Amino acid sequence: MRNVESQFLAWLKSRLPAHPQVVLGPGDDAALLRLAGGGCLVTVDVLSDGVDFQLDRVDPRRAGRKCLAVNLSDIAAMAARPVAAAIGLVLPRQGALDLAIALYEGLLPLAEKYGVAIAGGDVNTWDGPLAVSVTVLGEPTTRGPLCRGGAQVGDEVLVTGALGGSILGHHLDFEPRVSEALLLHERYVLHAGMDISDGLTLDLSRLAAESGKGAAIRPEDVPIAPAAEAWARQLADGSTPLEHALADGEDFELLFTAPPDEARRLLADQPLRGPHGVSITAIGQVLSEPGLWQLDRHGQRRPLSPRGFEHREVGVQPSG
Amino acid sequence: MRNVESQFLAWLKSRLPAHPQVVLGPGDDAALLRLAGGGCLVTVDVLSDGVDFQLDRVDPRRAGRKCLAVNLSDIAAMAARPVAAAIGLVLPRQGALDLAIALYEGLLPLAEKYGVAIAGGDVNTWDGPLAVSVTVLGEPTTRGPLCRGGAQVGDEVLVTGALGGSILGHHLDFEPRVSEALLLHERYVLHAGMDISDGLTLDLSRLAAESGKGAAIRPEDVPIAPAAEAWARQLADGSTPLEHALADGEDFELLFTAPPDEARRLLADQPLRGPHGVSITAIGQVLSEPGLWQLDRHGQRRPLSPRGFEHREVGVQPSG
Numbered sequence: 001m002r003n004v005e006s007q008f009l010a011w012l013k014s015r016l017p018a019h020p021q022v023v024l025g026p027g028d029d030a031a032l033l034r035l036a037g038g039g040c041l042v043t044v045d046v047l048s049d050g051v052d053f054q055l056d057r058v059d060p061r062r063a064g065r066k067c068l069a070v071n072l073s074d075i076a077a078m079a080a081r082p083v084a085a086a087i088g089l090v091l092p093r094q095g096a097l098d099l100a101i102a103l104y105e106g107l108l109p110l111a112e113k114y115g116v117a118i119a120g121g122d123v124n125t126w127d128g129p130l131a132v133s134v135t136v137l138g139e140p141t142t143r144g145p146l147c148r149g150g151a152q153v154g155d156e157v158l159v160t161g162a163l164g165g166s167i168l169g170h171h172l173d174f175e176p177r178v179s180e181a182l183l184l185h186e187r188y189v190l191h192a193g194m195d196i197s198d199g200l201t202l203d204l205s206r207l208a209a210e211s212g213k214g215a216a217i218r219p220e221d222v223p224i225a226p227a228a229e230a231w232a233r234q235l236a237d238g239s240t241p242l243e244h245a246l247a248d249g250e251d252f253e254l255l256f257t258a259p260p261d262e263a264r265r266l267l268a269d270q271p272l273r274g275p276h277g278v279s280i281t282a283i284g285q286v287l288s289e290p291g292l293w294q295l296d297r298h299g300q301r302r303p304l305s306p307r308g309f310e311h312r313e314v315g316v317q318p319s320g
Numbered sequence: 321m322r323n324v325e326s327q328f329l330a331w332l333k334s335r336l337p338a339h340p341q342v343v344l345g346p347g348d349d350a351a352l353l354r355l356a357g358g359g360c361l362v363t364v365d366v367l368s369d370g371v372d373f374q375l376d377r378v379d380p381r382r383a384g385r386k387c388l389a390v391n392l393s394d395i396a397a398m399a400a401r402p403v404a405a406a407i408g409l410v411l412p413r414q415g416a417l418d419l420a421i422a423l424y425e426g427l428l429p430l431a432e433k434y435g436v437a438i439a440g441g442d443v444n445t446w447d448g449p450l451a452v453s454v455t456v457l458g459e460p461t462t463r464g465p466l467c468r469g470g471a472q473v474g475d476e477v478l479v480t481g482a483l484g485g486s487i488l489g490h491h492l493d494f495e496p497r498v499s500e501a502l503l504l505h506e507r508y509v510l511h512a513g514m515d516i517s518d519g520l521t522l523d524l525s526r527l528a529a530e531s532g533k534g535a536a537i538r539p540e541d542v543p544i545a546p547a548a549e550a551w552a553r554q555l556a557d558g559s560t561p562l563e564h565a566l567a568d569g570e571d572f573e574l575l576f577t578a579p580p581d582e583a584r585r586l587l588a589d590q591p592l593r594g595p596h597g598v599s600i601t602a603i604g605q606v607l608s609e610p611g612l613w614q615l616d617r618h619g620q621r622r623p624l625s626p627r628g629f630e631h632r633e634v635g636v637q638p639s640g
Contacts, residue, residue, distance in 0.1 A: 023359055027530065028468050029397035029514055030363035030458065039343055040360050043350035044440045046408035046453055051446050077349035088366035088408075088453045120364045120455070126371050133366055133408045133453030135440070138350065148348050194349055210347065 004096045005123040011101060012121055015108060019117035021083055031119035033084050033137065041138035041145060043074040049129040053172065060099055061106030062172045067132040068107040070197070072114060072176035073252045075138040077195035079146035079185035082178060085111060086120035088133040093125045103132065114178050143185055146256065151192035151211035155286040156263035160278050161253040163200055164228025164245035171250035180272050181254055184280075188266050193256035199247045202308030203255055204284075205292040216293035216301060217284040222246065247307040257286055324416045325443040331421060332441055335428060339437035341403055351439035353404050353457065361458035361465060363394040369449040373492065380419055381426030382492045384452070388427040390517070391456040392434060392496035393572045397515035399466035399505035400458040402498060405431060406440035408453040413445045423452065434498050466505055466576065471512035471531035475606040476583035480598050481573040483520055484548025484565035491570035500592050501574055508586050513576035519567045522628030523575055524604075525612040536613040536621060537604040542566060567627040577606055 009026065016025065024032035047070065049055045053063040068085060075082040087107075091099055100123055111118060116136070160177055177195070184190060192211055196203050200222070208215040219242055228244040258266060263282055272278040287293065294304040329346065336345065344352035367390065369375045373383040388405060395402040407427075411419055420443055431438060436456070480497055497515065504510060512531055516523050520542070528535040539562060548564040578586060583602055592598040607613065614624040 024465065024467065028465075029394040030361040030400070030456075030465070032398075032460065032465055033360045033362060035355065035360050037357070040353045040355050040457065041350040042353060042404065042406050042439045042455075042457065044406035044408045044442045044453070044455060046410050046442050046444055046451070048410055048444065048446050048448070050448075051444065074349040078352075080350070084362065086362050086364035086455045088364045088455075090366050090368055090451050119362045122364045122366050124366055124368065124371065126368050126449075126451075128368070128370075128448040128451070129446075131366070131368075131410050131446075131448070131451045131453075133364070133451075133455075135362075135364060135406045135408075135453075135455035136350075137360065137362065137457070140352065145344065145348075145350070145352055147344065 004125055007097055008100045008123050009121065012104065012118070016118055017112065022117045022119065026118065026121055033119060035083060036139045038140045038142065041075060041078055041080050041140060042135065043071055044133065044135040045071050046131060046133045048131040055130060058172065060102035064103030064106030065110050066172050067134050068110050069174060069176045070252070071134045071136040072178055073195045073197070075136055076176050076178040076181040076254065077193060078138065078140065079181040079193060080138040080140045081182065082114050082116045082136050082138045084117040084119035084137045086135045087118065088122040090124045090126055090128065090131045092129060093127065096125045099130065141182065141185060146185055146190055146193040148192055148194050148207045148210035151207060151213050151257045151286045152259065153213060153286055153288045154260060155191050155257035156260055156282045157204065157215055157257050157284040157286060158263060158280055158282050159223065159253055159255050160272065160280055162223040162225035163196065163251045163253060164225045164241060164248045165231035166227065166248055166250040168227045168231055170227055174252045176252060177254045180276055180278060183271060187271060188258060189262045191257045191259065193254060196251040196253050196255050198249045199308030200255065201246050201292060201304060201306045205306035207255065208286065208292065214287040214289045214291045214293060215284055216287055216295045217304060218295045220297065221281060221283045223279065223281045249308055324445055327417055328420045328443050329441065332424065332438070336438055337432065342437045342439065346438065346441055353439060355403060356459045358460045358462065361395060361398055361400050361460060362455065363391055364453065364455040365390050366451060366453045368451040375450060378492065380422035384423030384426030385430050386492050387452040387454050388430050389494060389496045390572065391454045392498055393515045393517065395456055395458040396496050396498040396501040396574065397513060398458065398460065399501040399513060400460045401502065402434050402436045402456050402458045404437040404439035404457045406455045407438065408442040410444045410446055410448065410451045412449060413447065416445045419450065461502065461505060463505055466510055466513040468512055468514050468527045468530035471527060471533050471577040471606045472579065473533060473606055473608045474580060475511050475577035476580055476602045477524065477535055477577050477604040477606065478583060478600055478602050479543065479573055479575050480592065480600055482543040482545035483516065483571045483573060484545045484561060484568045485551035486547065486568055486570040488547045488551055490547055494572045496572060497574045500596055500598060503591060507591060508578060509582045511577045511579065513574060516571040516573050516575050518569045519628030520575065521566050521612060521624060521626045525626035527575065528606065528612065534607040534609045534611045534613060535604055536607055536615045537624060538615045540617065541601060541603045543599065543601045569628055
């Protein structure tokens with residue numbers, strides 16, 4: 001194991017570019033980062049073979065990329081800048097070094113794209129399948145982090161992109177909305193935000209609850225991804241594309257709220273269309289009544305059950 | 321799984337005390353910490369069942385405590401203050417919630433003792449055995465972090481405590497040398513430091529190499545733990561207690577260097593004896609010639625092969 005670890009660390013060091021915020025890189029007992037004064041954001045996710053991807057069907061580079069991307073999406077959800085990642089691998093003994101290198105070959109280009117330093121890498125082998133732990137550190141902008149708990153009654157609920165059917169490939173290859181979130185947070189007044197990882201209705205119900213509010217969705221306004229249509233067709237179980245857009249997990253799009261005037265300006269501007277090719281859609285409103293609701297075309301309100309895909313359990317079956 | 325996660329997070333939130341440096345705790349997409357101005361130290365270690373402990377022989381509370389303790393030892397190695405931990409669990413499905421709670425029941429008292437906030441907790445279940453990823457963030461003191469690369473020719477090499485035989489139980493129940501390292505770094509001029517995790521000779525050879533120097537050990541001065549004697553007796557393979565002190569892993573004592581005058585003062589003071597009951601021993605010197613050496617009583621120098629226990633592989637067999 002030490003052998004794998006030392007060989008791997010030698011390979012990794014040769015691949016890591018210098019980073020202006022890394023005072024002391026991997027090699028000591030801890031890395032030292034220089035952060036801006038606004039504090040340090042921390043998020044951790046562990047992804048594993050058979051749950052978040054299946055290595056017998058997916059190139060390990062894609063899997064490695066996903067492990068970093070889901071964590072970058074959490075930093076994007078806070079409209080903050082990612083700075084560094086600390087990555088822990090537990091590798092099956094057989095072919096451990098090759099697998100470690102392939103995982104990093106997938107994640108390093110993404111790290112570089114977003115200026116993320118690899119601040120720590122722990123490598124272990126065992127008799128079990130692959131597990132990858134990624135902790136990402138970020139720093140908030142001068143506007144502070146965008147939190148789940150800031151939604152106000154009357155806010156418009158907005159999403160980036162289109163939703164549903166992520167299971168067909170998007171859950172592996174999505175682009176974390178880091179740049180998009182920073183741009184929106186800089187140019188507009190946003191009240192609350194998160195990323196959609198467990199399904200729109202489940203995640204919106206969490207955002208509303210964290211804000212001490214409720215939320216209503218206008219189903220006909222929810223942007224449905226082509227993959228949601230394909231997935232409904234493929235399943236042929238009577239589920240509709242809209243249901244997949246409402247409940248499928250791992251969209252990794254931004255879900256946020258803004259006061260009505262600001263939302264109008266934002267929708268007219270569509271500031272992400274040019275640089276990012278991403279649309280923003282208003283899908284509902286923040287209410288004073290707790291709970292999740294749907295609004296029909298006449299403004300009639302009915303309860304809506306939050307439904308989220310247990311994406312880590314079943315979200316991987318047809319991918320790869 | 322979501323069910324385990326949400327139940328577990330509800331339990332965890334009820335157990336987490338407020339922390340002055342946690343601006344935003346678990347529950348959002350990322351936690352926000354307020355750090356002192358000196359930067360942010362990051363270290364990650366993944367520990368797993370069958371490698372770092374064996375759950376069929378060890379109380380999961382002891383295992384959980386170890387998972388945090390080894391990371392606190394890395395922050396101690398930098399003579400820095402631990403601030404927060406982000407913890408990722410991958411749990412066997414059967415009994416997942418109970419196991420998660422037991423692990424935390426073991427680590428929370430240690431976190432509290434050292435003022436470490438739990439800044440993030442990711443919980444997953446799968447068909448594999450338990451893996452625990454712990455990332456600890458720390459902040460250096462105004463003296464900066466103590467690094468491996470600062471040793472100077474003529475420095476004395478010093479260690480805290482006594483070494484060897486950790487496998488008999490110390491590897492689970494050791495006290496990370498956080499307070500000790502902070503005290504030493506504050507009161508004395510130290511040049512380089514690390515913790516002994518892979519065995520004295522292997523770790524000292526790394527410290528020397530990182531400093532661009534060599535190091536010599538005086539074998540008769542190495543403090544031998546009673547457990548090293550017991551372990552040698554138990555093995556009855558001809559290995560000596562000294563060999564175990566030189567090569568066994570997971571002592572988690574401090575290994576550091578100081579200029580000769582400062583080392584003399586430190587050894588006369590023995591500043592850790594009173595508050596911590598820990599002795600400091602001088603065991604060798606930093607040399608200009610690269611490599612690891614041993615010095616006999618007449619000052620004759622012979623090469624010494626760095627030997628480290630592959631502790632993660634074999635270090636757990638007799639424990640529990």
